[in-house]
Amino acid sequence: MDAATEHRTAHVPQWKVDEIESIKQLVSKYSVVAVAGIRDIPAKQLQEMRRNMKDVVKIRIYRNNLIQRALDESNSDLSPIGSSVGDQTALVFTDLNPFKLFQLLKSSKTEAPIRAGAIAPADITVVEGPTSFAPGPIVGDLQNAGIPARIDKGKVVIRETKVVAHAGEAVSHALSEMLSRLEIYPMTVGFDLRSVYDNGTILEADALDIDEAKYATDIATATTGAFNLAIAIVYPTPATVPTLLAKAASDARNLAINSAIPEPAIIDLLLSKAQSSAMALAGSITDPDALGESLQGLLMVGVVEVEVAAEAGEGEEEAVSATDTETEEEAVEENMEEEGESKEEEAAEGLGLLFG
Structure with missing residues (x-):
């Protein structure tokens, strides 16, 4: 020192x-x-x-x-x-x-009462309705403070909702006291x-x-935007590398298919695509002599399969209806057979009685 x-x-x-x-x-x-x-x-x-x-x-x-x-x-x-x-x-x-x-x-x-002489931080409002006060001098005290009060059915009530002090106005001693008694606390301390x-x-x-919710939303939006930008410009980071590799693999696969590059991973797709193209081309040829028998057979099989598939849907309803009809016919036949057997048995019994 x-x-x-x-x-x-x-x-x-x-x-x-x-x-x-x-x-x-x-x-x-x-x-x-x-x-x-x-x-x-x-x-x-x-x-x-x-x-x-x-x-x-x-x-x-x-x-x-x-x-x-x-x-x-x-x-x-x-x-x-x-x-x-x-x-x-x-x-x-x-x-x-x-x-x-x-x-x-x-x-x-926390909320706190407003002191006499203090400036109202915002409009101070008393709301219409009953109070906890019993009839007495309190009615006059409330009215002197500018609060509309009266006695109704044995209780002191506020007659109407009213702004008793506007923002920026000084609060009187009488109003300060009545607001506290009404448990209206305009101050935040x-x-x-x-x-x-x-x-x-x-x-x-x-x-x-800061607004924490808005801040969190802004961070999330910025993170998403940065990620999308990194993907768009192919910028490798630990967070984007898996997506970039997946995108590159997908792009390479599509390029190979569209360019008909014979690779083991896509050869089945190329053959399927070639067959579909060939069948579509063959189907557009109207001269049957221009097509070989094997190709005509394949086309006929394709047509039949389509027709069968179309008829299958219609046939389901017919099958259900036919099944119901057959069931009814079978029931009738069974009843007729049972009746015939019953008559045969009765005839046999009659012959037995006749010839002893």
């Missing part, structure tokens, strides 16, 4: 020295240091948020001049975030990714992240506030 620093330190109360040293120790311990605003956060909610996040972040509140002093003495890279120190400030120490830290602090924000130091990099809050 040089003489000038020692001289200044001699006039600084020990508790301030201790707090500066505490900040410097936390700065050296954590990779991420953030400056956050804490204005308008009620003490109870502030303590609750600190308690809920204690496992992943450490939040400390110091005087602004002590924060500035500690940042200046800790690391020259930290100095830029000192410009974010102002008003009511807290330091946040963590090893979380800055983007995760931003989302964590954002999600920790929480840590207002201003800037973050992350291992030598300074990030402002607007750079951290």
Whole structure:
């Protein structure tokens, strides 16, 4: 410590020295240091948020001049975030990714009552319907605050939906009190992240506030586009080589077939294609003398097969009908045979009785 620093330190109360040293120790311990605003956060909610996040972040509140002093003495890279120190400030120490830290602090924000004299952040609306209040002076208090109220069937009700304070307007004491009693909380309070130091990099809050779903969609779209481009320009990478090889094999196979290159892998296809072409050509020749007997036979077989296939579909219905008819005829014949046998048996019995 040089003489000038020692001289200044001699006039600084020990508790301030201790707090500066505490900040410097936390700065050296954590990779991420953030400056956050804490204005308008009620003490109870502030303590609750600190308690809920204690496992992943450490939040400390110091005087602004002590924060500035500690940042200046800790690391020259930290100095830029000192410009974010102002008003009511807290330091946040963590090893979380800055983007995760931003989302964590954002999600920790809660609704809170609006104080008298505070500016409405948005239009404040009371909705028509019953309240939990019993008839009494509360009706006059609500009306004095500009809230349309009356007694209906033994209950205090809001007569109509109404905007009782527009965005940018100051809220009166009477309205503030009635909104709290109606459990209408227009304010959203929480840590207002201003800037973050992350291992030598300074990030402002607007750079951290991203739409995660849109970001993921953009990454997926870019990845698909890059893959398709690599395939189109035949750019080999570990991700594209399997597709490029499959495409090259398919293109080579098609080229070999179209060029009639006799390769073992495609010889069967070439012969099948040649036979189909020959049969099509033969079928277009009208002079039977121009074709040999074997070729005419093949053509006739092809025609017969087509006719048989066509007749097969029609024959199925006829077969079903014929089967039903045959079944009925067989049943009639069986009945006639049974009746004939019965008559023969009766005749035999009669002869037996006659001739003893």
